[in-house]
Amino acid sequence: MRDNDRVRNLVTEVLFQGWAVLKRVSFDYLRRDGRLDRIIRLSADHGDAAAVLPYDPDRGVVLLLKQFRLPPYLNGHPEEMLEVCAGRLDGDDPRTCARREAREELGYQLADIEPAFTFFASPAFDTEKLTGFIARYSPADRADAGGGLAEEGEDIEVIEMAFDHAFAGIAAGWVVDAKTILLLQHLKLSGRMERG
Numbered sequence: 584m585r586d587n588d589r590v591r592n593l594v595t596e597v598l599f600q601g602w603a604v605l606k607r608v609s610f611d612y613l614r615r616d617g618r619l620d621r622i623i624r625l626s627a628d629h630g631d632a633a634a635v636l637p638y639d640p641d642r643g644v645v646l647l648l649k650q651f652r653l654p655p656y657l658n659g660h661p662e663e664m665l666e667v668c669a670g671r672l673d674g675d676d677p678r679t680c681a682r683r684e685a686r687e688e689l690g691y692q693l694a695d696i697e698p699a700f701t702f703f704a705s706p707a708f709d710t711e712k713l714t715g716f717i718a719r720y721s722p723a724d725r726a727d728a729g730g731g732l733a734e735e736g737e738d739i740e741v742i743e744m745a746f747d748h749a750f751a752g753i754a755a756g757w758v759v760d761a762k763t764i765l766l767l768q769h770l771k772l773s774g775r776m777e778r779g
Contacts, residue, residue, distance in 0.1 A: 589613040603629035628710040633677040634669035635685055635696055636766040637720040638746065640776055645749055646689050646720065647763070649740040650731070655759075665742070665752070666760045669713070677701075677714035685718070688739050690729025693718040699769040704761050715766050717773070746776045 591611040599605040609623045637646040649663040670684040678696060685693045696718035703712055731737025750767050752758035758767065770776060 591619075598625075603627050625708065626710060627708055630671040630673070631677075631712045631714075632669055632671050633680040633684065633714045633716065634667045634762045634766065635681040635693065635716040635718050636667045636699075636763075636770060637685065637689065637691060637693060637718045637724075638770055638776060639720055639722075640778065641721070643746050643776065643778060644743050645746050645767075645770070646691065647742045647744055647749060648688055648729075649742060650738060660759070662757075663740075664760050665749075665758055665763065667715075667763045667766050669762060678716070681714075681716045681718075686726060686729075688729055688731050688737070689741050690727040691720055691724045692726045693720060693724065695719065699766060702765070713762055715762060715769065717766065717770055717775070719775075746770070 589612055591613065593608065593610040596607045597604060598607055604627070606626045606628065607623065608626050609621065612620050612622050614620060638644070646668075647665055648668055649665055652660075652664045655664060668684045668688040670680060670688070672680045675683065678698075681696055682693055685691050696716040699715040699717055701712060701714045703709075705711070729739065729741045731739040746767075749758065750771055753764050753767060758764060
């Protein structure tokens with residue numbers, strides 16, 4: 584962890600430890616105006632993650648997945664989420680994780696994956712740092728049906744969708760997952776899906 588001389592007297596209390604670790608953190612923060620404030624926050628840590636968006640420019644399609652997500656459901660989004668495949672690093676480097684998740688969730692063996700970005704999805708609460716990738720694929724790369732790991736509670740539907748349709752889903756409001764929006768936008772800006 585990098586030091587920040589404006590953060591002082593950091594005290595961490597673990598409130599819950601399971602799939603994630605929920606902590607209550609208190610610290611003194613030296614404000615820009617010179618005042619010292621005592622701040623208390625909650626922080627969730629479930630590890631860093633990687634995500635990958637496979638694309639086939641020859642057919643103009645991308646691979647996505649649909650799955651139930653409890654937090655969006657609790658916030659009034661009852662539909663399954665349309666997402667890129669992703670998972671926790673679990674000790675792997677991001678590239679290895681992205682390949683593993685593509686095999687488990689999508690059923691595809693991806694050879695060459697290209698880094699897109701690294702970001703914090705919800706820095707006010709979650710410590711997760713996510714690395715996003717794009718990867719060219721073809722139907723020949725399919726290894727099995729995918730669908731995720733039942734022992735991890737995954738019940739995933741694999742969706743091959745026209746890139747233009749998926750990208751339009753951002754503005755239409757049915758693509759609402761941040762990592763998916765960012766990877767679709769990255770792919771669009773890269774020009775790799777331009778056919779001509």
